[in-house]
Amino acid sequence: MADEPLILGIETSCDETGVGIVRGHTLLADALASSVEEHARFGGVVPEVASRAHLEAIVPTMDRALAEAGVTIADIDAIAVTSGPGLAGALLVGVAAAKGYAVAAEKPVYGVNHLAAHVAVDTLEHGPLPEPAIALLVSGGHSSLLLVDDLARGVTPLGATIDDAAGEAFDKVARLLGLPFPGGPPIDREARNGDPGSIHFPRGLTAPKDLAAHRYDFSFSGLKTAVARWVEARQRAGEPVPVADVAAAFQEAVCDVLTAKALDACRANGIETLVVGGGVAANSRLRALAEQRAAKHGIRVRVPRPKLCTDNGAMVAALGSHLVAAGVAPSRLDLPADSAMPLTVVSV
Amino acid sequence: MLVLVVDSSTPAVTAALVEVSADGVTSRASRCTVDARAHGELLAPQVDAVLADADARPGDLGAIVAGLGPGPFTGLRVGLVTAATMGQVLGIPTYGVCSLDGIGHPVAAGEPVLAASDARRREVYWAVYDGTGQRIAGPDVDTPAVAAARARDLAVTAAVGDGAHRYADVLDLPLRAEPRYPDAVALAALAAARIRAGAPSERLTPLYLRRPDAVAATGRKPVLP
Numbered sequence: 001m002a003d004e005p006l007i008l009g010i011e012t013s014c015d016e017t018g019v020g021i022v023r024g025h026t027l028l029a030d031a032l033a034s035s036v037e038e039h040a041r042f043g044g045v046v047p048e049v050a051s052r053a054h055l056e057a058i059v060p061t062m063d064r065a066l067a068e069a070g071v072t073i074a075d076i077d078a079i080a081v082t083s084g085p086g087l088a089g090a091l092l093v094g095v096a097a098a099k100g101y102a103v104a105a106e107k108p109v110y111g112v113n114h115l116a117a118h119v120a121v122d123t124l125e126h127g128p129l130p131e132p133a134i135a136l137l138v139s140g141g142h143s144s145l146l147l148v149d150d151l152a153r154g155v156t157p158l159g160a161t162i163d164d165a166a167g168e169a170f171d172k173v174a175r176l177l178g179l180p181f182p183g184g185p186p187i188d189r190e191a192r193n194g195d196p197g198s199i200h201f202p203r204g205l206t207a208p209k210d211l212a213a214h215r216y217d218f219s220f221s222g223l224k225t226a227v228a229r230w231v232e233a234r235q236r237a238g239e240p241v242p243v244a245d246v247a248a249a250f251q252e253a254v255c256d257v258l259t260a261k262a263l264d265a266c267r268a269n270g271i272e273t274l275v276v277g278g279g280v281a282a283n284s285r286l287r288a289l290a291e292q293r294a295a296k297h298g299i300r301v302r303v304p305r306p307k308l309c310t311d312n313g314a315m316v317a318a319l320g321s322h323l324v325a326a327g328v329a330p331s332r333l334d335l336p337a338d339s340a341m342p343l344t345v346v347s348v
Numbered sequence: 349m350l351v352l353v354v355d356s357s358t359p360a361v362t363a364a365l366v367e368v369s370a371d372g373v374t375s376r377a378s379r380c381t382v383d384a385r386a387h388g389e390l391l392a393p394q395v396d397a398v399l400a401d402a403d404a405r406p407g408d409l410g411a412i413v414a415g416l417g418p419g420p421f422t423g424l425r426v427g428l429v430t431a432a433t434m435g436q437v438l439g440i441p442t443y444g445v446c447s448l449d450g451i452g453h454p455v456a457a458g459e460p461v462l463a464a465s466d467a468r469r470r471e472v473y474w475a476v477y478d479g480t481g482q483r484i485a486g487p488d489v490d491t492p493a494v495a496a497a498r499a500r501d502l503a504v505t506a507a508v509g510d511g512a513h514r515y516a517d518v519l520d521l522p523l524r525a526e527p528r529y530p531d532a533v534a535l536a537a538l539a540a541a542r543i544r545a546g547a548p549s550e551r552l553t554p555l556y557l558r559r560p561d562a563v564a565a566t567g568r569k570p571v572l573p
């Protein structure tokens with residue numbers, strides 16, 4: 001194990017400044033600084049606030065990661081950094097930091113895809129990923145279904161949200177219900193005391209005519225609107241809003257669609273491994289429903305622990321480690337931050 | 349002592365190596381590219397290039413000087429994060445200098461001068477320097493007309509910098525051709541006393557001058573259109 005490469009990963013695509021260190025598939029450090037509280041009063045991530053926070057956090061977060069792993073930067077074999085997709089100004093801080101470290105320490109740098117990193121992080125928990133696999137990535141910024149043939153060279157997008165990201169729907173419904181931002185954890189908590197069958201909310205893009213054109217795509221905008229209509233009708237009538245029931249019914253609608261489409265993708269492609277990642281993968285109902293439905297078809301579900309599902313530096317290091325092991329060439333020093341980096345590109 | 353200078357506060361992306369000795373500051377290698385949208389792509393390769401030009405390695409550096417702005421946020425951060433991360437790896441001190449000083453200080457010659465860079469949104473980042481090169485007003489961000497009025501109050505007789513060229517008609521002052529962008533040797537010279545004294549490393553806090561654009565959500569808004 002000691003001769004496996006030591007890889008450092010830097011993540012700044014949204015509001016988390018992450019620095020992770022791995023050796024092979026072994027996680028050595030996962031240091032994180034979050035600006036989430038600075039965004040809470042705005043009800044969403046403010047890009048400039050996030051970028052300013054990354055600049056302040058990067059050096060101390062790096063110090064913590066090195067101390068946690070008990071290594072120095074001279075020991076590192078390569079530096080991986082999220083170069084996209086994400087918030088342009090936020091990505092740029094991480095990419096410039098990675099280059100600063102790479103130039104000063106004379107190390108190679110890999111600009112990598114954030115979504116591929118969400119898949120790769122599972123190798124830290126469950127070992128090498130059987131390929132091909134299906135990956136369901138759901139967070140506040142993305143909702144994608146991918147076919148992972150070769151994580152080092154490229155993934156094939158099968159579908160994605162056509163409007164809101166799943167996590168965004170959680171945030172908006174949480175706001176409707178007077179719950180804090182980000183909305184995922186409080187809705188999950190409330191839903192435990194609610195009845196998911198008490199209200200039937202719509203499942204976007206599941207009608208036969210929608211499935212023909214959008215078999216693996218998602219839509220959460222109609223669901224969000226349906227919840228808003230239901231809640232506002234109650235409020236207009238002067239009746240109390242059953243927060244736990246609304247949370248449970250909304251969460252059920254989201255998890256139903258996500259798991260149904262992900263397992264459909266597995267079966268249609270004859271694939272036995274489903275990896276779930278992104279912040280919404282921390283949702284307890286999503287994990288339970290995915291396991292329950294997959295078990296019926298002999299499909300194995302791999303979901304990393306919640307701390308690895310949300311954005312962090314370890315996932316970037318994990319992907320960097322995979323690229324180095326696969327013999328992929330490092331990026332050039334002029335690698336750009338690409339806020340719209342396509343899924344088919346794993347590293348630049 | 350070999351010192352790296354970086355500045356990304358203006359459309360010019362600058363990396364330079366200078367030698368700071370007891371007698372003065374001399375340039376060893378310099379790269380400057382004017383491209384307002386490629387700071388992130390350009391700076392690190394330029395740092396690499398000046399090291400190669402001077403036949404030096406990162407470990408040969410004794411200090412890093414960075415222009416703190418003011419400047420448009422996204423580009424400005426590239427220089428500061430580059431300086432901070434390199435300083436951290438190399439264990440060498442980092443020093444900040446107001447980027448406008450790198451424009452206004454070198455041209456001061458007896459009479460007050462206005463230094464201005466482009467702040468976009470039809471505004472300029474500006475400062476005024478007296479005849480000895482001391483900053484006596486700013487840095488601030490204002491419309492060119494406001495900067496011009498402040499400059500007149502301070503008996504300014506000339507203007508310098510890219511922002512002064514861009515708004516020459518509003519400022520209505522004689523223009524100095526150079527430096528158009530922060531001068532690396534001047535930035536190093538302004539930090540030379542600290543470098544020679546081995547002053548403690550400084551946190552490189554950007555001179556943003558503007559607050560982030562963000563509208564606070566006011567209570568619970570209906571989600572329906």
Ligand SMILES: [Zn+2]
Nearest residue numbers: 114139278311
């Ligand atoms: Zn993410």
